[in-house]
Amino acid sequence: MADLDTRYNPKLEEPKIREFWEQQGVFKFNPKSGKPLYPIDTPPPTVSGKMHIGHAFSYSQQDFIARYKRMRGFEVFYPFGTDDNGLATERLIERLKNVRSKHMTRKDFVSLCLRTLDDLRPAFVQDWKNLAISCDYSIFYSTIHPRCQKLSQQSFISLYNDGREYRRKAPIIFCPVCKTAIAQVEMEDSERTSTLNYIKAKVEELPEGNAYAIYATTRPELHPGCVGISLDKEGTYALVELNRLDPETQQAERWILSKEGVEKFKSEFKKDIPDMNLRIVKEWKGRELIGKKVQIPFAQHPVPFSHDESAKTEYGSGLVYYCTYGGLDCVEWMTRHPEVQAIPIMDESGTYTLGPYKGMNSGDARKKVLEDLEKMGLLIKKEHLKHVVNVHERCATDIEYIATTQWFIRILDLREDLIQWGRELKWYPQFMFHRYENWAKGLKWDWCISRQRHFGVPIPV
Ligand SMILES: [Zn+2]
CATH class of the missing domain: 3.90.740.10 (Valyl/Leucyl/Isoleucyl-tRNA synthetase, editing domain)
Structure with a gap:
């Protein structure tokens, strides 16, 4: 007790606690524990700069659940990943390195992105650790890693084989500043x-x-x-x-x-x-x-x-x-x-x-x-x-509708199924289901999945 400060200083105390958790492997996933499994599928945060208050808010909420389930005797599978194949990351690299992807060869830009991400990622992930988000950081993935790219591409191929994908010249929603097709959900x-x-x-x-x-x-x-x-x-x-x-x-x-x-x-x-x-x-x-x-x-x-x-x-x-x-x-x-x-x-x-x-x-x-x-x-x-x-939503530019050749996933015929599948889930809070239902009812387009960009998962065609 004698060495306790009269004032609690989180900057001094928190690293000690984190170190203890790490040494004890408190958040480590053990597939052989025999406990009932509780997997959490985290949406990986987008590497677009530093963690912001919105991240802290939503990831804390998930973490309450993870910790609660651990205490209730579950084996919590809670990996950590970063989403870094998106437009946001491309923009970040352009800003940091003062380059324009369209003025570079694809190969050069991709390798610049990968190198820069390797530099940025540790500090970015550290923000989550500092917030005490209880993931097993040893199970790490990045959406641009070759394994994730391969998974995306396999999914593309299987959807294609199922007749769910098509390519056609059609009016699409387009951002003239980002010079890329965007999905309905990316508009505001x-x-x-x-x-x-x-x-x-x-x-x-x-x-x-x-x-x-x-x-x-x-x-x-x-x-x-x-x-x-x-x-x-x-x-x-x-x-x-x-x-x-x-x-x-x-x-x-x-x-x-x-x-x-x-x-x-x-x-x-x-x-x-x-x-x-x-x-x-x-x-x-x-x-x-x-x-x-x-x-x-x-x-x-x-x-x-x-x-x-x-x-x-x-x-x-x-x-x-x-x-x-x-x-x-x-x-x-x-x-x-x-x-x-x-x-x-x-x-x-x-x-x-x-x-x-x-x-x-x-x-x-x-x-x-x-x-x-x-x-x-x-x-x-x-x-x-x-x-x-x-x-x-990324750049606040008025969108345009232009006709270009793009890849689409057929979803409009699934509207009723989407709503039905949504009903089968438990929603907290309940009104989020209605938001989801309104989104499904409001779908006007098949899902445009191709983008005119350098950094991303190549479409395996
Ligand atoms: Zn834009």
């Missing part, structure tokens, strides 16, 4: 201030004469990739006259929008367009307009009006324009309209490859297209709004 929501832009586009060969279709978009930069404009075939659409002259015909300018939209536009647009005063001169059922072509500005060719379930006369102008790809709604629209050919306009660096905005990224192209539309007299109103966009 972020609020952006932007403008909803109301645009007019000339309708061709209308027996009633010159008229413009009115639609709104937050992504006007995608005009060169426009593939369609949809309406509700059962809805009522109106031809309206404005109190101003159409510069082309020197007669009253005329717009086409849903009848419900007319009243809304009258009140909401009054301030911006004082000479609007929309007067209805004709009404149609949406279906009567189907097939009439619209000269969408900057589009590759005129696109016909089509019916689509997403177009509702009570929303906006009742007309919706679709591009490849303005977002998930466009991807889904394309699957409902298989007759329409995609017009890919963006490459894998997030750069436009077609039309007047070739060479630009989305941000620059958006500014330029709005200036151009304004000059052409086709931008009728800009409405400031806050809206939620999907961003890549």
Whole structure:
């Protein structure tokens, strides 16, 4: 008792306790003990820098269970691993070594990563030891170790043999900064201030004469990739006259929008367009307009009006324009309209490859297209709004949907099974099951497993 300090100093005392645990092999897994086995499958922490408070929080919770089970007489199998084949690790190495993986050969970058990880790993693992996480650190694995790579590759091959995998050119979620495909789970929501832009586009060969279709978009930069404009075939659409002259015909300018939209536009647009005063001169059922072509500005060719379930006369102008790809709604629209050919306009660096905005990224192209539309007299109103966009969780960049060739694991047909399997587990706390269930119900894509990166498990093809 005499050598106990009056003040407890963890910096002095904890190393002694750790050393004792280590010498006694307290956390050592003994497969021959004959005790009932209690294995814990830890999610290996991502080597992305130093341990953070979130790690400390979640690993402590697991550790309470491990220690409790040991005390209850179980043989706890609790190995420790690091997840270091991910994008986070690639980013870390690029930052630490001030390199860009894409500017190096794959071989050089991979060997730089492996060397750097060997340097980083001991200190990283030490953080877990310092926190007294009671793993058996002698059973160590790393997700980039050859054995783990081999396991992943074997799993790839067996899924392929089961017909669960396929490779195809499909719209995928893509991060233009990380320059890689990402999975749905790697996205998060972020609020952006932007403008909803109301645009007019000339309708061709209308027996009633010159008229413009009115639609709104937050992504006007995608005009060169426009593939369609949809309406509700059962809805009522109106031809309206404005109190101003159409510069082309020197007669009253005329717009086409849903009848419900007319009243809304009258009140909401009054301030911006004082000479609007929309007067209805004709009404149609949406279906009567189907097939009439619209000269969408900057589009590759005129696109016909089509019916689509997403177009509702009570929303906006009742007309919706679709591009490849303005977002998930466009991807889904394309699957409902298989007759329409995609017009890919963006490459894998997030750069436009077609039309007047070739060479630009989305941000620059958006500014330029709005200036151009304004000059052409086709931008009728800009409405400031806050809206939620999907961003890549790692870098907070707005994601894009582009068509690339990727490998997918078929999972959408397993949605009901996934939920059923989830029901068979015990969840603590219970509401986490509902979170899981919502995730499974919300799955919209098969699982894209390929990435455009240097450091990772090579696909065995
Ligand atoms: Zn990113």
